Amino acid sequence: MSLAEALRTILTGPEQVSVNETVLEHHSKDVTSYHPGVTPDVVVFPTTTEEVSLVMQHADQNGIPVVPFGIGSSVEGQVVPIRGGISMDFTQMNSVLEVRAEDFLVRVQPGVTRLQLNQHLKEYGLFFPVDPGADATLGGMAATNASGTTAVRYGTMRDNVLGLTVVTADGSVITTGGLAAKSSAGYNLTGLFVGSEGTLGTFTELTLRVYGIPEYTLAARAVFPDVRSASQAAMGMMMCGVTLDRVELVDEHTVKVVNKFKGTEFTEAPTLFVEVSGNKAAVDHSFLLAQEILTEEGCLELEFDSDGAARTRMWTARHEAAFAFSASQPGKKLMTTDVCVPLSALPDAIVEARIAIDENGLDGAILGHVGDGNYHAVLVVDPENPEDMRRASHVNQEIVRFALERGGTCTGEHGIGLGKAKFLPAEHGAGAVQMMQAIKRLLDPKDILNPGKIFQ
Amino acid sequence: MSLAEALRTILTGPEQVSVNETVLEHHSKDVTSYHPGVTPDVVVFPTTTEEVSLVMQHADQNGIPVVPFGIGSSVEGQVVPIRGGISMDFTQMNSVLEVRAEDFLVRVQPGVTRLQLNQHLKEYGLFFPVDPGADATLGGMAATNASGTTAVRYGTMRDNVLGLTVVTADGSVITTGGLAAKSSAGYNLTGLFVGSEGTLGTFTELTLRVYGIPEYTLAARAVFPDVRSASQAAMGMMMCGVTLDRVELVDEHTVKVVNKFKGTEFTEAPTLFVEVSGNKAAVDHSFLLAQEILTEEGCLELEFDSDGAARTRMWTARHEAAFAFSASQPGKKLMTTDVCVPLSALPDAIVEARIAIDENGLDGAILGHVGDGNYHAVLVVDPENPEDMRRASHVNQEIVRFALERGGTCTGEHGIGLGKAKFLPAEHGAGAVQMMQAIKRLLDPKDILNPGKIFQ
Incomplete structure (x- = not known):
């Protein structure tokens, strides 16, 4: 029995399992980034936690990679199924499950997008503040610990996800966190899963903090x-x-x-x-x-x-x-740097980045979240042109080096994915990275959860 | 060679290793709580990360428990060395290492207390907002993910610790996080260590977010x-x-x-x-x-x-x-509940708690952090009186049951320690607790880091 056939015995609804070329292609890469695509063997569209669990059990028993997919707005190749296997698309799990207005909480499925959620919340006088720009899914935003322009006031996804339902590598279902605004009850599993980019478990439900719409x-x-x-x-x-x-x-x-x-x-x-x-x-x-x-x-x-x-x-x-730069050179792709530096280093960082871009004959926008020290150089590149890619990669590297030398991070909000794995040891040191890898092996011993991401 | 003698070959300064009865007694329990004390075999006073590392290496090689100690203001028996061994006192590591005013950051040693830090920050027009009441050490506050009255605005320790230097179970030194206000670079080790109550590693340096003193x-x-x-x-x-x-x-x-x-x-x-x-x-x-x-x-x-x-x-x-209730019944101790419930459940929770206290013939204060759903019933108990303890324990249990039924937590800010370990499975479910225990075994395979805490 082929993988698709086997999965069709698990997900029996119409079009829940697809090997259609266009569908595979759509799930091969993130939408705007320069990372080359790799098609998955099959795309599944689960509708419940139980279905996700059944798919994971099958993947676990057969050693098949599983890569979660929201709308593909990641920018570091997080959704690219580099070892094939299953792309798990969450667009069918897109219900707002509960609005608890008096508790400033909502429960959502991972495929709900942030604009969809805010549309839904409007009638309650509430909104969800994290705004990474793209109309990303909340599951995807939690996976990369997204933030964006409002982080200076409302923090990142990690600050706003109170609880998760997680399907682990062997298909078990666990819940983390809860409905309390804060907790000191045991290890912070929620905070460990947020930002784990699909490599430790798959989210099937999120409890989020929401806020009153300002007058x-x-x-x-x-x-x-x-x-x-x-x-x-x-x-x-x-x-x-x-x-x-x-x-x-x-x-x-x-x-x-x-x-x-x-x-x-x-x-x-x-x-x-x-x-x-x-x-x-x-x-x-x-x-x-x-x-x-x-x-x-x-x-x-x-x-x-x-x-x-x-x-x-x-x-x-x-x-x-970003759009203006894209439009200025049609057909090209974007390589986006994402360092975050201590606030006092930001002016120099931005000035130096512009010099590096100019000196390397590239073009791109510079956008700074000045409140938290995070900024992006959005470089316009032709992924087919090796010289272009070499220069862009060099600028990226220079920008990261500058940030790390000042105690900053190679990624403030986009995550590591494929593109920044090479910087992880320099940022955290061998000891911390080894600890992360040990946690990865503990929670995903067969290396089937978004394999090949975060660690080189 | 006795343990103390062996440790004196590592910590060679005067009075860095003590077996003085008064010192042992002082390190046997938290200051105000009802948890019975157990004296450590020896108390050490390290002054550097390297010394902490050397002590941990010795403990690792000889399977000796190590329990970190700040000022003993924990309330769930976190500092009680229930299996003897080494109490590691951090009062000698109490320097503010660096104030980066423009970055809204400070680096401190774990023995710095919050009032000491705020005194130090005053001249910069800055302050550290987390306020658990007691003048606790920042290392201890990070260990329990403390918060207090200002959490509604500034969040908990987890929100305000940006990075840590951690000595692990085998004496290795790792650093987590950094100086950036946010990061999506790999797993959130900082957030995993904060709130781990000394069971995963020992902190020797903290990077904290600070804020401008309001006008x-x-x-x-x-x-x-x-x-x-x-x-x-x-x-x-x-x-x-x-x-x-x-x-x-x-x-x-x-x-x-x-x-x-x-x-x-x-x-x-x-x-x-x-x-x-x-x-x-x-x-x-x-x-x-x-x-x-x-x-x-x-x-x-x-x-x-x-x-x-x-x-x-x-x-x-x-x-x-709390003091008034203590004073009203001299010689007694305090059993403090610490549930946190969804905001809408707080009024009922408080009313029910008062009924439970009255019905069980106890006395105590009720203090609510209304902004985040956390409240304390501070019960006055005589630890020597089994009937008193039985009734207080029953009220505690009723309060926790009420909270967990509504999706709340058994501890909003005090941590699990000894006192709340029995509630952990009911709160998180077996799956999540097993995952926490697996992480504990991974990072502390010999069970020497504050053993017997958090998990029953």
């Missing part, structure tokens, strides 16, 4: 003479206790490319994008203080508005940056 | 007709986006006992204690909104002030509650 949001765009003064302004605001929802930085060249490809006329200089929310009077007063600090740090131009459309327009140069 | 703090005391309306008011404020630093509840009987033993005249009814901080104008506006909500929910009496002395006086009934 009022004020967004601002502040132009600075240089990256350093913009960063200083962000730190100054945080130091003075201005509660920032988002504080993003793009550099001069990034604004230029956005202007060119979006037809906008933003001042071509380092720009800070700020968002503050809460009750109107408090926000207005916070913003007065913010304005003072922005001005003190040499802000050349300041625009702010609370209106939704105006906020979106103002933030264009941030939101459309 | 202005407003504290309030709000009296309500019942526990439910007080809780509703707290939830209402959170829902409307009032950023609360602290929101604490004590019940009617607790206020009564405080009045009696402190000579105060607070209104004897359920009372909410609130603290809001930030820039003055924003806080004042937030508080206007808070006041509206408090009034709507039936607040009978509201007092608020920004002056330090007034704030302290106002909060007396919260701060002095």
Whole structure:
């Protein structure tokens, strides 16, 4: 019996098991990244925890790799089934199971996307804040410990996943965490699984922390003479206790490319994008203080508005940056760096990154989450051009080296996947990596859970 | 050669190895809890990571238990060396190693206490927010994943420890995490060690997140007709986006006992204690909104002030509650429950806890961290009186049962230690507990790291 035939005896619904070429191709790689695809042998679409468990039991008994798949928005090749086997697609498990408004909690299946969840939560006056940009699934976001522009206020997935239902390598089902906002009861398994990129277990249910939708949001765009003064302004605001929802930085060249490809006329200089929310009077007063600090740090131009459309327009140069670079060189792919450095190292890191990009004859956006020291150089590359790839890889390496020398991390939010496995020992040291590998062997002795990821 | 003699060849400084009766006795139990003491064979006072490593190597080679000790403020018997061996006292490792003000980070040794750290940070305009009440060591606080009254705003130790230096069971030294505010680089070892209560490794250095001291703090005391309306008011404020630093509840009987033993005249009814901080104008506006909500929910009496002395006086009934109960029955010990429930279950939980205490003829304070669903029944018990202990243990069990039935946890911040090990399987299920035990065996194969804790 072929693998697909065997799986059809387990998943008996229509189209729950597919070997269709297009479906296999779709599950071979992440959507936008440069990592080459590898097709899985079969794609399964489970609908329940029990079905996931049955598939895992079959995989365990037969030593078949299993790679979880959400919408494929990972950027380090996490969803690439490099050893073939089963791609497990969670789009059929996309129900919001329970909204506990009074507890500020929701229970969801892993295939629910963040926009879908927020649409669902709106009527309760609640929202889920973690925003990695893409409309990723919550299972995928938990797998990579995603964060994004709101991490400065609301933290990462690890801070917002309270509990998980996990199917382990042998198909057992365990639950971790619970409905309490905090716990000191035993080892933090939830925090171990979040960020494990499908290598320790597969999530079939998540309990998430949600928040009241702020009454009022004020967004601002502040132009600075240089990256350093913009960063200083962000730190100054945080130091003075201005509660920032988002504080993003793009550099001069990034604004230029956005202007060119979006037809906008933003001042071509380092720009800070700020968002503050809460009750109107408090926000207005916070913003007065913010304005003072922005001005003190040499802000050349300041625009702010609370209106939704105006906020979106103002933030264009941030939101459309990666897209503008993609559009500027059609057919190419993106290699995105993702280091996170101590806050004080961020201005130098960004300046150095731009120099490295220029010196290597590449092009790309620079986007900084200034509140937490995480920034991306989004490099436009042709994966078919070895010289292009060599140069991009060199820039990536330089950016990571700079970060690690300052105690930073090679990945603030995208995860290790295939692309950053080579940096793991330099970041953590041999001892910690060996401990991680020992945990991997303990929980996945046959190496069937997303094999070949995280560790080289 | 005796154990002490052998250790003196490793730790050669004066008084680094002690078998003095008073010293052994001091390291036999936690300071205030009901758990009976067991004296260690020897107490060591290491001063460096290397010394800790050498002691661990000796312990590993000879199968000797090692129990870390800070100031002994744990409440579930975590520091009791129930199998004898070495009590490792960290009071000599009490240096603040580095303040990185611009990065909102500090590096400390594990024996630094939180008040010591805050004293040190003051000149930088920074503070470390986690406040479990006692002036615990930061190593100990990390070991139990402590939190306290500020968790509603700043989270728990797990949210604020960015990196650790850990000496493992065989004396190896590893580092976890780093100086970046967030990371998705491999498994979250930091989060696994935080809350592991000395059973997976011993911390010799911690990197902690710190925050700007708020410009202005407003504290309030709000009296309500019942526990439910007080809780509703707290939830209402959170829902409307009032950023609360602290929101604490004590019940009617607790206020009564405080009045009696402190000579105060607070209104004897359920009372909410609130603290809001930030820039003055924003806080004042937030508080206007808070006041509206408090009034709507039936607040009978509201007092608020920004002056330090007034704030302290106002909060007396919260701060002095446990002490007042201790003082009311001299010579007795405390058994403190520590469940954390989903927010909506908190009012019932508190009401039921008071009924259980009364019905069992016991006395004790009830203190609720209303912002995160964690509350304590602080029961006054005589450990020498079996009937007293039986009844207290029964109340504890009832309180935990109530919490677990609602998806809560048996310990929000004190940890499992000896006292709550019996509840672990009911809370997490056999599968998750087996996984925790497998991790314990993996990292401590000879069971020498604080043996007999967490698992029964």
